[in-house]
Amino acid sequence: MKKLRGACLIGQSGGPTSVINASALGCIETALAEECITKVYGAANGIKGLLEGRIYDLDMEDPAELHLLKHTPSSALGSCRYKLAKAEDNDKDYKKILEIFRKYDIRYFFYNGGNDSMDTCNKISKFLLKNDYECRVMGIPKTIDNDLDLTDHCPGFGSAAKYIATTCMEVYRDATVYGEGSVTVIEIMGRNAGWLTAASALATENGAGPELIYLPEIAFDMEKFITDIKGVLANKKDVMITVSEGIKDKDGVYISSYFEDKEKDKDAFGHIRMGGLASNLAGYAGARVDARVRGIELSLLQRCAAHIASKNDVEESYMAGKEAVNAAVSGITDKMVGFERITGNKYECKTILVDLEKVANLEKKIPLEWINETGNGLLKPFIDYASPLIEGHMEYPSKNALPKHAKLKYVLVK
Amino acid sequence: MKKLRGACLIGQSGGPTSVINASALGCIETALAEECITKVYGAANGIKGLLEGRIYDLDMEDPAELHLLKHTPSSALGSCRYKLAKAEDNDKDYKKILEIFRKYDIRYFFYNGGNDSMDTCNKISKFLLKNDYECRVMGIPKTIDNDLDLTDHCPGFGSAAKYIATTCMEVYRDATVYGEGSVTVIEIMGRNAGWLTAASALATENGAGPELIYLPEIAFDMEKFITDIKGVLANKKDVMITVSEGIKDKDGVYISSYFEDKEKDKDAFGHIRMGGLASNLAGYAGARVDARVRGIELSLLQRCAAHIASKNDVEESYMAGKEAVNAAVSGITDKMVGFERITGNKYECKTILVDLEKVANLEKKIPLEWINETGNGLLKPFIDYASPLIEGHMEYPSKNALPKHAKLKYVLVK
Numbered sequence: 001m002k003k004l005r006g007a008c009l010i011g012q013s014g015g016p017t018s019v020i021n022a023s024a025l026g027c028i029e030t031a032l033a034e035e036c037i038t039k040v041y042g043a044a045n046g047i048k049g050l051l052e053g054r055i056y057d058l059d060m061e062d063p064a065e066l067h068l069l070k071h072t073p074s075s076a077l078g079s080c081r082y083k084l085a086k087a088e089d090n091d092k093d094y095k096k097i098l099e100i101f102r103k104y105d106i107r108y109f110f111y112n113g114g115n116d117s118m119d120t121c122n123k124i125s126k127f128l129l130k131n132d133y134e135c136r137v138m139g140i141p142k143t144i145d146n147d148l149d150l151t152d153h154c155p156g157f158g159s160a161a162k163y164i165a166t167t168c169m170e171v172y173r174d175a176t177v178y179g180e181g182s183v184t185v186i187e188i189m190g191r192n193a194g195w196l197t198a199a200s201a202l203a204t205e206n207g208a209g210p211e212l213i214y215l216p217e218i219a220f221d222m223e224k225f226i227t228d229i230k231g232v233l234a235n236k237k238d239v240m241i242t243v244s245e246g247i248k249d250k251d252g253v254y255i256s257s258y259f260e261d262k263e264k265d266k267d268a269f270g271h272i273r274m275g276g277l278a279s280n281l282a283g284y285a286g287a288r289v290d291a292r293v294r295g296i297e298l299s300l301l302q303r304c305a306a307h308i309a310s311k312n313d314v315e316e317s318y319m320a321g322k323e324a325v326n327a328a329v330s331g332i333t334d335k336m337v338g339f340e341r342i343t344g345n346k347y348e349c350k351t352i353l354v355d356l357e358k359v360a361n362l363e364k365k366i367p368l369e370w371i372n373e374t375g376n377g378l379l380k381p382f383i384d385y386a387s388p389l390i391e392g393h394m395e396y397p398s399k400n401a402l403p404k405h406a407k408l409k410y411v412l413v414k
Numbered sequence: 415m416k417k418l419r420g421a422c423l424i425g426q427s428g429g430p431t432s433v434i435n436a437s438a439l440g441c442i443e444t445a446l447a448e449e450c451i452t453k454v455y456g457a458a459n460g461i462k463g464l465l466e467g468r469i470y471d472l473d474m475e476d477p478a479e480l481h482l483l484k485h486t487p488s489s490a491l492g493s494c495r496y497k498l499a500k501a502e503d504n505d506k507d508y509k510k511i512l513e514i515f516r517k518y519d520i521r522y523f524f525y526n527g528g529n530d531s532m533d534t535c536n537k538i539s540k541f542l543l544k545n546d547y548e549c550r551v552m553g554i555p556k557t558i559d560n561d562l563d564l565t566d567h568c569p570g571f572g573s574a575a576k577y578i579a580t581t582c583m584e585v586y587r588d589a590t591v592y593g594e595g596s597v598t599v600i601e602i603m604g605r606n607a608g609w610l611t612a613a614s615a616l617a618t619e620n621g622a623g624p625e626l627i628y629l630p631e632i633a634f635d636m637e638k639f640i641t642d643i644k645g646v647l648a649n650k651k652d653v654m655i656t657v658s659e660g661i662k663d664k665d666g667v668y669i670s671s672y673f674e675d676k677e678k679d680k681d682a683f684g685h686i687r688m689g690g691l692a693s694n695l696a697g698y699a700g701a702r703v704d705a706r707v708r709g710i711e712l713s714l715l716q717r718c719a720a721h722i723a724s725k726n727d728v729e730e731s732y733m734a735g736k737e738a739v740n741a742a743v744s745g746i747t748d749k750m751v752g753f754e755r756i757t758g759n760k761y762e763c764k765t766i767l768v769d770l771e772k773v774a775n776l777e778k779k780i781p782l783e784w785i786n787e788t789g790n791g792l793l794k795p796f797i798d799y800a801s802p803l804i805e806g807h808m809e810y811p812s813k814n815a816l817p818k819h820a821k822l823k824y825v826l827v828k
Contacts, residue, residue, distance in 0.1 A: 178459065
């Protein structure tokens with residue numbers, strides 16, 4: 001097949017991760033080196049910036065600064081949470097995109113994000129095809145939530161999982177130093193899938209982690225929660241608990257909503273207080289068991305802690321970006337790069353290509369058979385699955401004893 | 415001078431740090447190797463366990479496991495927050511301590527903690543002296559708060575400062591990825607002294623940190639807070655703010671108390687909600703400026719993150735423990751080990767000995783001349799002071815890609 005000549009555009013979308021830029025770098029470096037790719041552009045803030053014509057000229061960047069992207073957390077090109085309408089309903093955005101693609105002769109489009117971004121990719125690709133504009137469209141996955149289907153795991157998950165497991169081990173040490181008992185509730189991201197919260201089980205496996213783990217996959221019950229805690233406290237003075245932000249009761253109601261009371265819930269200045277699930281559950285438990293309680297929300301820290309990234313995750317993320325370009329140049333389009341685990345004693349993983357259309361509408365949850373019978377812990381298959389994903393310490397460049405992150409020029413095209 | 419022969423006892427007290435065990439290790443390893451020290455004991459949960467006769471026989475520990483204490487966060491011997499009465503008012507505890515010291519022939523007592531622990535040390539020492547019981551008593555400092563006086567800095571501060579600066583840099587990247595503006599408020603420990611919060615200025619110095627920093631040293635004003643934020647937002651779309659948990663208004667009222675409302679502040683289950691200062695201030699700002707807001711509390715994470723400890727801090731902490739034993743064996747008593755910075759181009763620090771009595775009742779705050787005129791940022795003298803303290807990456811032993819912490823046997827003496 002004759003290679004398609006033209007410019008390429010890369011965009012990033014959705015919640016950032018600590019390795020999303022490693023994927024961008026894999027894509028950018030490969031594209032810069034590719035003879036048939038005439039220019040490398042970056043969309044500022046993903047589709048949103050693209051629609052506004054805010055496009056960076058990445059050829060203008062210093063290669064050494066670009067290379068620091070491998071260790072720089074959080075969408076260096078900027079991100080967005082913009083959902084495209086269906087082209088059948090409203091094709092205004094699509095027409096604008098086509099116009100910009102024509103203007104800059106963009107023949108390769110790489111979009112780095114989660115489910116929604118794959119959906120965006122897919123819609124754009126279909127519209128371009130319908131309008132006879134030849135363009136190779138590839139999705140590069142990213143999500144700490146690990147909830148993309150048709151791939152063994154997602155870039156970003158391993159590093160977030162490593163941060164969570166390490167932090168749980170350290171907090172466990174801290175929370176248990178006093179003679180008196182304690183209840184520590186740690187809130188972890190993951191709205192519908194419990195992968196990240198489950199990663200705290202790796203700490204437990206290493207001797208210092210949560211005794212109780214609550215995932216969105218299992219209906220949460222407030223009574224059972226207290227019974228579970230009392231069960232742990234019958235044998236030891238401290239209990240550590242991890243909960244997914246997205247735990248729901250048997251009727252599908254978010255537990256976090258239990259603590260919302262629009263009337264009462266105003267501070268002295270008259271506006272709604274923003275209490276976290278962790279501190280609310282800690283308070284709830286504190287009134288029912290005899291122990292000091294504390295709630296901790298890992299918040300943004302869990303998705304940007306590049307200083308403790310998993311080497312496997314960083315390298316695989318880079319590989320995903322690189323593979324997206326290679327596949328596109330070889331003539332492939334409408335695919336997302338995924339990972340397949342190679343069976344064997346030693347962990348190895350290779351890239352695969354999956355249909356954008358399929359992956360866009362799926363969500364992968366933790367298999368129920370990986371969760372214990374009492375619904376508050378993980379079993380060996382999960383440990384075996386997650387352990388290799390956090391492997392490897394990623395050395396990072398530093399300056400003044402702090403991480404050295406990429407400083408890009410961000411030259412906008414006229 | 416003839417060397418005093420007898421057993422030694424080490425205890426840990428107060429809020430833990432990520433390097434408090436490095437000090438304990440310096441003390442334990444030096445004591446184990448010292449000929450005139452006949453036994454090495456550890457007090458379980460500091461003075462509290464000592465009073466209950468819960469004492470560990472540290473000679474029974476495996477030296478290799480003990481050595482892992484250098485990388486193990488949070489008071490491995492357990493901690494307490496127990497305040498001794500004045501001996502003149504009630505000498506019950508003191509008599510009990512003397513009885514235990516006699517029983518085990520404890521002639522060296524090392525106490526690893528902050529101001530209160532130095533006060534405890536001092537009181538015990540005076541009581542033993544008055545009762546003609548020869549015992550060398552030495553304080554080994556520890557506090558992330560860095561508020562002990564008569565020492566250049568405190569073991570534990572450098573590592574917490576490094577965690578805070580690194581985390582601020584990473585969160586800064588994350589919080590600013592969207593096109594829309596954002597206000598991120600990060601709450602940092604330090605009740606009366608702002609050292610830890612000030613450490614976030616190291617991130618700013620490195621190009622990605624808070625634009626506004628509020629310390630307990632400067633009276634906080636809610637109006638000015640909003641004016642400050644608007645000032646930053648006039649020039650850029652995002653603002654990051656760090657606040658000390660202990661900020662107070664001009665009348666000395668804690669700002670955190672502004673948001674407490676015992677009547678309204680109950681959740682659906684009828685008990686007080688525990689809202690953090692960060693999220694409350696974020697909510698307050700969110701109602702007054704046009705930006706997304708978020709509050710993040712660094713909570714325990716900032717004091718137990720041994721995975722990102724400062725090498726200088728770990729080595730100095732070890733040195734402090736070692737020096738305490740050496741000084742005591744050489745005949746010195748009633749002192750705390752402190753640090754003095756050696757003047758020169760390259761950072762160097764040596765141990766000094768300061769009077770327990772003096773240090774117990776002092777609290778060191780940030781010099782006002784290190785704070786900017788608008789009371790919301792740090793000046794170069796602080797950066798110069800703090801930078802060397804976070805220097806050096808401390809490699810740590812790991813297992814399954816997670817930190818390998820010491821597993822002690824904790825053999826109680828009969």
